[in-house]
Amino acid sequence: MHQLVIWAALESEGLGASLQHYNPLIDEEVKKEWNIPSNWKLIAQMPFGNPTLQPGEKEFQPIENRVKFYS
Numbered sequence: 001m002h003q004l005v006i007w008a009a010l011e012s013e014g015l016g017a018s019l020q021h022y023n024p025l026i027d028e029e030v031k032k033e034w035n036i037p038s039n040w041k042l043i044a045q046m047p048f049g050n051p052t053l054q055p056g057e058k059e060f061q062p063i064e065n066r067v068k069f070y071s
Contacts, residue, residue: 003046016051019044 003019010017022030022042030042060066 003044006046010048014050015048017046017048019046 007017007019021044027042030036031038031040036042
């Protein structure tokens with residue numbers, strides 16, 4: 001929920017943001033590059049700034065192909 005509130009606050013100020021989730025394969029390299037404590041768990045980052053373009057339209061597969069229910 002924190003990401004949603006922060007993203008909405010940034011947007012209300014005219015800024016754009018993007019939530020990027022970390023891949024564990026890069027954790028050690030990122031921690032080394034920016035001197036992040038080894039006991040921190042990297043989950044995501046949210047870069048933000050002045051948008052230069054509007055996002056394009058997203059295309060989605062039909063919901064039946066993306067969500068499966070089993071009983």
